[in-house]
Amino acid sequence: MIIDGRKIAQRILKEVKGKAKKFEKPLRLVAVLVGENPELRKFIELKKKAAQEVGIDFKIYEFPEDITNNKLREELNKITKAKVNYGIIIELPLPKHLNTQYLLNTIPEEKDVDVLSQKSQGAFFVGKSKILPPAIEAVQQIFTEYSIDPKGKLAVVFGYGLLVGKQVSHWLINQGATVMVITEYTKDQVKISKEADIIISGVGKPGLITADMIKSGATVIDFGKDVDFEAASKKAGLITPPIGGVGPIVVAAVLKNLVELWT
Amino acid sequence: MIIDGRKIAQRILKEVKGKAKKFEKPLRLVAVLVGENPELRKFIELKKKAAQEVGIDFKIYEFPEDITNNKLREELNKITKAKVNYGIIIELPLPKHLNTQYLLNTIPEEKDVDVLSQKSQGAFFVGKSKILPPAIEAVQQIFTEYSIDPKGKLAVVFGYGLLVGKQVSHWLINQGATVMVITEYTKDQVKISKEADIIISGVGKPGLITADMIKSGATVIDFGKDVDFEAASKKAGLITPPIGGVGPIVVAAVLKNLVELWT
Numbered sequence: 001m002i003i004d005g006r007k008i009a010q011r012i013l014k015e016v017k018g019k020a021k022k023f024e025k026p027l028r029l030v031a032v033l034v035g036e037n038p039e040l041r042k043f044i045e046l047k048k049k050a051a052q053e054v055g056i057d058f059k060i061y062e063f064p065e066d067i068t069n070n071k072l073r074e075e076l077n078k079i080t081k082a083k084v085n086y087g088i089i090i091e092l093p094l095p096k097h098l099n100t101q102y103l104l105n106t107i108p109e110e111k112d113v114d115v116l117s118q119k120s121q122g123a124f125f126v127g128k129s130k131i132l133p134p135a136i137e138a139v140q141q142i143f144t145e146y147s148i149d150p151k152g153k154l155a156v157v158f159g160y161g162l163l164v165g166k167q168v169s170h171w172l173i174n175q176g177a178t179v180m181v182i183t184e185y186t187k188d189q190v191k192i193s194k195e196a197d198i199i200i201s202g203v204g205k206p207g208l209i210t211a212d213m214i215k216s217g218a219t220v221i222d223f224g225k226d227v228d229f230e231a232a233s234k235k236a237g238l239i240t241p242p243i244g245g246v247g248p249i250v251v252a253a254v255l256k257n258l259v260e261l262w263t
Numbered sequence: 264m265i266i267d268g269r270k271i272a273q274r275i276l277k278e279v280k281g282k283a284k285k286f287e288k289p290l291r292l293v294a295v296l297v298g299e300n301p302e303l304r305k306f307i308e309l310k311k312k313a314a315q316e317v318g319i320d321f322k323i324y325e326f327p328e329d330i331t332n333n334k335l336r337e338e339l340n341k342i343t344k345a346k347v348n349y350g351i352i353i354e355l356p357l358p359k360h361l362n363t364q365y366l367l368n369t370i371p372e373e374k375d376v377d378v379l380s381q382k383s384q385g386a387f388f389v390g391k392s393k394i395l396p397p398a399i400e401a402v403q404q405i406f407t408e409y410s411i412d413p414k415g416k417l418a419v420v421f422g423y424g425l426l427v428g429k430q431v432s433h434w435l436i437n438q439g440a441t442v443m444v445i446t447e448y449t450k451d452q453v454k455i456s457k458e459a460d461i462i463i464s465g466v467g468k469p470g471l472i473t474a475d476m477i478k479s480g481a482t483v484i485d486f487g488k489d490v491d492f493e494a495a496s497k498k499a500g501l502i503t504p505p506i507g508g509v510g511p512i513v514v515a516a517v518l519k520n521l522v523e524l525w526t
Binding site: 118121127166 | 385441
């Protein structure tokens with residue numbers, strides 16, 4: 001079955017809209033974009049559209065590709081401190097010369113909808129975060145929608161990046177899954193992957209996961225557009241499509257987090 | 264080969280002694296013990312002995328088993344704030360009625376030799392910690408001593424507790440190992456474990472890991488006294504013994520952390 005991400009997202013957004021209404025004036029979510037990146041811009045537009053649908057203000061701050069760490073930090077400090085900004089997204093990846101974690105740390109915990117500052121990650125890793133990182137929220141929503149219980153299942157996570165692998169693997173272990181993390185150094189990726197009941201992928205390498213790496217009936221959640229969807233969808237029991245899959249759910253999760261943080 | 268933990272510990276302690284000398288007056292390390300626990304008391308005595316060997320003051324604060332969260336937090340605040348105390352260890356596990364993380368959070372980062380407060384864990388998980396959690400330091404020291412490169416190896420971690428599994432698994436992934444975490448819910452533990460090049464265990468269940476779960480030539484590092492050592496030592500390529508194994512290295516790592524934090 002193909003996972004209907006739009007349907008799940010609509011359900012979340014409906015709830016968010018109800019909660020967003022209760023604020024005296026609309027909450028504002030801010031996206032910070034550095035440099036030109038058509039993919040990121042598209043993703044921002046989706047966030048903006050969803051925000052407007054549920055009555056949340058959305059503002060984009062743009063900075064040139066060659067901005068320095070210090071200058072960007074200074075600008076971020078202004079943006080994150082402004083009372084009118086309730087939630088801050090720094091669109092990743094940043095240009096390579098910038099120190100990502102240092103810049104993410106400008107976001108105070110109560111505005112950190114992506115759960116990415118050092119403080120927010122600390123809270124998350126000790127189980128004290130008020131919200132879940134959006135990728136995890138997406139996985140959880142999919143599990144709920146399709147009645148998947150990760151306990152005792154073998155989950156293989158491709159990639160150990162900031163936005164998907166690192167946080168999702170930790171969460172899955174805490175849900176009782178047996179988790180294996182595959183990185184670029186892993187040998188026998190095919191053999192390992194074929195055993196998985198659940199595959200979560202966040203690498204960003206099209207074609208990385210082919211149909212022969214998927215056990216018949218497995219659940220495949222693809223954040224990185226890593227899966228050869230056409231062939232894989234014939235083997236997987238449940239799979240996210242490249243469009244209308246995890247994308248809309250992650251967008252909805254960000255808006256949900258904004259509202260949760262201020263409720 | 265049996266890993267000689269005492270030898271590695273002596274090497275670390277020699278370095279620590281050299282660095283500890285440079286302080287005007289001796290640094291003081293504090294251990295907080297709640298309730299009566301002979302195992303913990305023994306471990307504290309080992310820390311005390313090692314501290315004295317390298318010129319570090321050691322003080323034990325003891326509290327009754329039935330102390331409340333609030334009262335203990337109050338006492339910890341006094342202890343952790345005192346300028347004379349440079350490093351704080353809260354001996355774990357605490358009695359069940361106490362909120363462990365809440366109490367660990369009283370330790371400021373610069374005194375958190377075990378890297379366990381929410382803030383210290385956050386710094387560790389984003390790669391900004393000045394020191395390594397002692398269990399990881401122990402693994403790293405063993406790898407260095409016996410020239411083991413985890414990159415591309417399959418590492419199976421038994422348990423996902425605060426002191427071993429959670430932090431070591433994260434670190435191993437960052438070292439390029441393919442990591443699998445086994446918990447109580449994992450099926451096929453024998454089959455999975457038998458594939459491992461490296462086994463790290465921190466469960467605390469004697470007899471959990473038997474010889475048939477170990478691949479011939481594998482490296483076995485046992486923090487939890489989980490391994491059936493007699494039989495396992497005949498199969499493993501490298502293995503920590505239950506006495507003189509990881510224990511002394513962890514103790515030395517704590518003292519190393521104290522000195523590093525203030526250097």
